[in-house]
Amino acid sequence: xREEIERITNYRSQSGIEYKxxxxxxxxxxxxxxxxxxxxxxxxxxxxxRGRLWTRRQxxxxxxxxxxxxxxxxxxxxxQTGINMDVDVxxxxxxxxxxxxxxxxxxxxxxxxxxxEDMKELYDGIPIDKVSSTLxxxxxxxxxxxxxxxxxxxxxxxxxxxxxxxxxNCAITQYVGPTLQSNMTFFPFDLSIKIGYDxxxxxxxxxxxxxxxxxxxxxxxxxxxxxxxxxxxxMSLAADxxxxxxxxxxxxxxxxxxxxxxxxxxxxxFEEVAKLRAMRRVWARMLKERFKAKNxxxxxxxxxxxxAALPLTAREPLNNIVRATIETLAAVLGGVQSIHTTGYDExxxxxxEESHRLSVRTQQIIAYExxxxxxxxxxxxxxxxxxxTDEIEEKIWELMKVIEEKGGFINCYKEGWVEDKINEARYRxxxxxxxxxxxxxxxxRFEGGDEEATINIFRHExxxxxxxxxxxxEYKRKRNQEPVKxxxxxxxxxxxxxxxxxxxxxxxxxxxxxxxxxxxxxxxRRACNFQIPK
Amino acid sequence: MRxxxxxEEIVTGVKRGDKRFASILMTMVEDGVEEGRxxxxxxxxxxxxxxxxxxxxxxxxxxxxxxxxxxxxxxxxGRKIGIIxxxxxxxxxxxxxxxxxxxxxxIDGNEGVFIRSMATRGHSxxxxxxxxxxxxxxxxxxxxxxxxxTVGVGQDQVSIRxxxxxxxxxxxxxxxxxxxALKAGILELGxxxxxxxxxxxxxxEMVMDLEMLFSMACREDGWRPRIVKTVATERxxxxxxxxxxxxxxxxxxxxxxxxxKKMEHIKIEIKEALKGRLLDIIDxxxxxxxxxxxxxxxxxxxxxxxxxxIDDILKGAGFDSPNRKG
Amino acid sequence: xxxxxxxxxxAKLGLDGHDNGIRIIAKWLMDEGYEVIYAGLYxxxxxxxxxxxxxxxxxxxxxxxxxxxxxxxxxxxxxxxKRNIEGIKVIVGGVIPPFDVEELKRTGVHEVFTPxxxxxxxxxxxxxxxx
Numbered sequence: 001x002r003e004e005i006e007r008i009t010n011y012r013s014q015s016g017i018e019y020k021x022x023x024x025x026x027x028x029x030x031x032x033x034x035x036x037x038x039x040x041x042x043x044x045x046x047x048x049x050r051g052r053l054w055t056r057r058q059x060x061x062x063x064x065x066x067x068x069x070x071x072x073x074x075x076x077x078x079x080q081t082g083i084n085m086d087v088d089v090x091x092x093x094x095x096x097x098x099x100x101x102x103x104x105x106x107x108x109x110x111x112x113x114x115x116x117e118d119m120k121e122l123y124d125g126i127p128i129d130k131v132s133s134t135l136x137x138x139x140x141x142x143x144x145x146x147x148x149x150x151x152x153x154x155x156x157x158x159x160x161x162x163x164x165x166x167x168x169n170c171a172i173t174q175y176v177g178p179t180l181q182s183n184m185t186f187f188p189f190d191l192s193i194k195i196g197y198d199x200x201x202x203x204x205x206x207x208x209x210x211x212x213x214x215x216x217x218x219x220x221x222x223x224x225x226x227x228x229x230x231x232x233x234x235m236s237l238a239a240d241x242x243x244x245x246x247x248x249x250x251x252x253x254x255x256x257x258x259x260x261x262x263x264x265x266x267x268x269x270f271e272e273v274a275k276l277r278a279m280r281r282v283w284a285r286m287l288k289e290r291f292k293a294k295n296x297x298x299x300x301x302x303x304x305x306x307x308a309a310l311p312l313t314a315r316e317p318l319n320n321i322v323r324a325t326i327e328t329l330a331a332v333l334g335g336v337q338s339i340h341t342t343g344y345d346e347x348x349x350x351x352x353e354e355s356h357r358l359s360v361r362t363q364q365i366i367a368y369e370x371x372x373x374x375x376x377x378x379x380x381x382x383x384x385x386x387x388x389t390d391e392i393e394e395k396i397w398e399l400m401k402v403i404e405e406k407g408g409f410i411n412c413y414k415e416g417w418v419e420d421k422i423n424e425a426r427y428r429x430x431x432x433x434x435x436x437x438x439x440x441x442x443x444x445r446f447e448g449g450d451e452e453a454t455i456n457i458f459r460h461e462x463x464x465x466x467x468x469x470x471x472x473x474e475y476k477r478k479r480n481q482e483p484v485k486x487x488x489x490x491x492x493x494x495x496x497x498x499x500x501x502x503x504x505x506x507x508x509x510x511x512x513x514x515x516x517x518x519x520x521x522x523x524x525r526r527a528c529n530f531q532i533p534k
Numbered sequence: 535m536r537x538x539x540x541x542e543e544i545v546t547g548v549k550r551g552d553k554r555f556a557s558i559l560m561t562m563v564e565d566g567v568e569e570g571r572x573x574x575x576x577x578x579x580x581x582x583x584x585x586x587x588x589x590x591x592x593x594x595x596x597x598x599x600x601x602x603x604x605x606x607x608x609x610x611x612g613r614k615i616g617i618i619x620x621x622x623x624x625x626x627x628x629x630x631x632x633x634x635x636x637x638x639x640x641i642d643g644n645e646g647v648f649i650r651s652m653a654t655r656g657h658s659x660x661x662x663x664x665x666x667x668x669x670x671x672x673x674x675x676x677x678x679x680x681x682x683x684t685v686g687v688g689q690d691q692v693s694i695r696x697x698x699x700x701x702x703x704x705x706x707x708x709x710x711x712x713x714x715a716l717k718a719g720i721l722e723l724g725x726x727x728x729x730x731x732x733x734x735x736x737x738x739e740m741v742m743d744l745e746m747l748f749s750m751a752c753r754e755d756g757w758r759p760r761i762v763k764t765v766a767t768e769r770x771x772x773x774x775x776x777x778x779x780x781x782x783x784x785x786x787x788x789x790x791x792x793x794x795k796k797m798e799h800i801k802i803e804i805k806e807a808l809k810g811r812l813l814d815i816i817d818x819x820x821x822x823x824x825x826x827x828x829x830x831x832x833x834x835x836x837x838x839x840x841x842x843x844i845d846d847i848l849k850g851a852g853f854d855s856p857n858r859k860g
Numbered sequence: 861x862x863x864x865x866x867x868x869x870x871a872k873l874g875l876d877g878h879d880n881g882i883r884i885i886a887k888w889l890m891d892e893g894y895e896v897i898y899a900g901l902y903x904x905x906x907x908x909x910x911x912x913x914x915x916x917x918x919x920x921x922x923x924x925x926x927x928x929x930x931x932x933x934x935x936x937x938x939x940x941x942k943r944n945i946e947g948i949k950v951i952v953g954g955v956i957p958p959f960d961v962e963e964l965k966r967t968g969v970h971e972v973f974t975p976x977x978x979x980x981x982x983x984x985x986x987x988x989x990x991x
Contacts, residue, residue, distance in 0.1 A: 109926035561916040629890035636900030
């Protein structure tokens with residue numbers, strides 16, 4: 001029998017760029033400015049990770065605030081350096097645990113957070129003046145969560161200028177997809193965008209070190225869109241927000257340094273590195289040339305990264321550890337500011353404590369043992385990576401131009417264009433796996449391994465949902481009702497009044513008075529005569 | 535296993551307004567089951583004649599949203615609603631993606647409303663007959679208003695014109711050029727033109743274009759198509775639309791046009807049914823399905839022309855002296 | 861008699877908005893010749909069953925990413941029993957731990973698919989379930 005020669009059959013990158021047999025000086029003749037200098041291809045600081053290692057920021061949130069508090073403390077104890085607070089989907093849709101349609105999802109994909117008490121319990125014993133937090137929630141709900149956080153700081157006597165962190169605060173990208181339906185069902189869409197701006201404005205004025213918005217490219221990427229689409233969609237969306245803030249009369253240099261991104265690191269290592277480098281360049285050029293920013297801080301593109309979960313498999317779950325390591329390496333080589341390494345068990349459930357630890361350890365091994373973080377932009381000057389960076393940058397500009405001509409990203413989203421593109425991409429990605437165009441080891445190649453997982457899998461605490469539902473009901477029964485009623489009435493009245501009023505103040509007063517997440521959102525919904533599904 | 539019900543059980547169930555039996559009967563109709571026909575016949579005396587509103591228009595114009603808003607309003611007025619949503623079947627796979635439910639959740643699950651999707655696949659007897667049977671079933675359930683949604687392109691456009699008492703054509707700003715091209719033919723596309731998404735630029739121009747087109751000719755029945763602007767997602771213009779729909783219905787009643795329309799519709803139905811039966815007969819007598827490929831090839835290769843092939847088929851099926859036109 | 865095409869109602873239950881998987885399955889089923897009634901996001905069990913009844917569906921398919929599978933599958937099956945609805949098969953897909961796959965089947969779910977399930981396997985198993 002003839003020997004079968006094993007080879008890779010497809011040399012295209014994930015976004016369809018054909019890798020060449022080899023690259024040399026004919027592919028890239030450019031020159032680079034050093035890291036820390038415009039257009040920041042090589043990173044936003046000269047010393048990069050020597051000056052400060054990226055933040056290890058694992059998303060954590062499940063069940064009750066008390067359970068999540070335990071997990072956060074555990075993560076901090078093993079070397080996590082930032083908090084990534086994820087609320088459950090009920091909270092993310094402005095519903096309390098006791099709302100009928102919410103009851104089956106309480107605490108499953110994040111922490112159930114309805115009240116100010118919940119916030120205090122979640123952060124109990126955690127020094128919020130020393131450790132930064134990302135709060136994963138979008139407007140208008142983000143205002144309630146941010147208010148809870150700020151009131152907590154106030155109560156602890158911590159001045160707001162000592163707080164560091166990020167609020168997601170993007171009305172579009174937070175929901176997976178993002179499908180139109182998800183963003184139109186629980187709150188009037190235009191009003192949610194408007195309230196997002198209200199919060200940005202408030203944070204610009206009152207909380208000087210807090211990031212006012214986080215453009216979530218990751219959730220879009222997880223549908224199956226490619227690296228170029230991820231970059232172009234999120235950059236175009238950012239451009240819309242910048243325009244919005246300029247229209248509100250802010251100088252670009254006052255807010256641009258406080259816009260952050262949340263990107264994805266996928267399996268195609270060099271393409272992902274090139275994408276991250278290209279995005280830094282696109283941002284720098286866009287801010288300088290189009291928006292006339294002058295402050296160098298406005299020109300530096302900062303991003304958090306989560307490693308892609310889409311390539312993770314339920315089959316042979318231990319393979320996912322290797323995948324997540326490669327993706328994490330891509331993020332590090334790409335020079336990002338914080339990383340969440342996705343757990344190997346996420347094709348089954350939320351990460352166990354053991355899996356969470358492994359994610360932190362993966363990053364620590366890359367940081368301290370592999371030596372890849374010792375020099376800034378270690379792949380800089382590589383013919384392959386530089387040529388790929390150039391090509392991707394060009395494609396990003398092209399796609400951004402298309403979006404701009406269609407009236408900007410938010411408009412494209414409302415018109416359904418974005419969703420069409422996402423649907424196309426998700427079918428294409430799924431088909432590519434079926435056709436073996438994308439190889440997934442253990443799934444469409446080298447199958448026949450052990451199908452049964454022998455790993456530990458996370459289980460929610462027995463009775464967690466019932467307890468949470470009871471807590472919320474009990475809370476509403478026991479509190480002093482009069483101030484709540486008054487504060488909600490105020491939110492209702494001011495929402496009705498409309499356009500010019502910044503809603504953050506009144507919402508914060510309602511939180512202070514003891515109103516829950518849903519009560520505050522319902523007051524605004526009622527003011528717009530907006531119905532939500534029962 | 536699914537339980538099999540007797541025709542009597544089904545008929546009684548439908549008359550009671552029971553959604554389960556109505557839906558079972560509809561499936562029997564779609565599948566061309568003989569008992570289905572028996573049930574429909576048995577139901578005929580009990581079926582009041584509901585007001586049938588056809589809604590057509592290009593995908594994306596907002597048909598489903600408009601329907602859900604009209605239906606919501608009618609429900610509040612105490613009417614009983616049936617909705618038939620016809621979606622095209624993929625010509626390649628024969629499958630279909632019926633997604634209108636997503637946009638009708640405002641009324642979905644309401645006791646007074648029955649929604650049924652239908653794919654335009656090869657119904658025995660054609661889509662028009664199945665729709666007609668669905669309307670009869672819904673009428674027998676006690677529905678007084680039936681809304682039929684189609685994409686309104688190609689074949690079913692013709693049938694909906696005859697099935698519906700009142701036909702709505704949903705358009706949106708940006709479709710002007712297409713409508714212009716139709717010239718006076720546009721008059722037959724609908725009794726009421728709904729300019730949806732009227733908050734977008736170009737809505738006024740669209741209305742003016744339509745008015746201009748309407749002024750170019752008159753319709754045989756004397757009705758002058760009306761134009762209503764809506765922003766369905768915000769419920770704007772829906773009240774007015776309902777008023778105009780009622781006006782059209784009144785117009786039909788006052789001029790005695792409803793029975794005429796019905797006769798017209800029945801005549802077409804007879805012809806449609808006849809076509810279906812004839813095809814079945816021909817197929818049985820000379821295996822048309824099996825030979826269709828060969829015939830097509832003959833025409834394609836230029837060995838035969840269309841008329842020659844039809845002669846051949848008719849002869850093969852035992853129809854003597856086929857009489858050609860002209 | 862025309863060969864009967866199978867009808868499947870696909871829905872997301874509760875608040876879980878992750879619809880990547882179910883949309884891909886919808887497309888695959890449609891390409892395979894099924895009639896897919898897509899009920900979208902944010903459904904409660906009652907609505908899904910109402911739709912399945914009105915449409916005389918052969919099966920209900922739902923997907924879960926966030927752990928709501930047991931809560932909702934149990935409610936769907938209990939409701940069908942309570943309303944005396946027979947003949948509608950229940951299919952569940954999504955991020956589901958192995959111990960819950962067993963539990964779902966004990967509850968009365970007919971098929972469960974988890975991430976990485978191949979198209980061909982899914983289509984074959986659904987075809988044989990509905991034959």
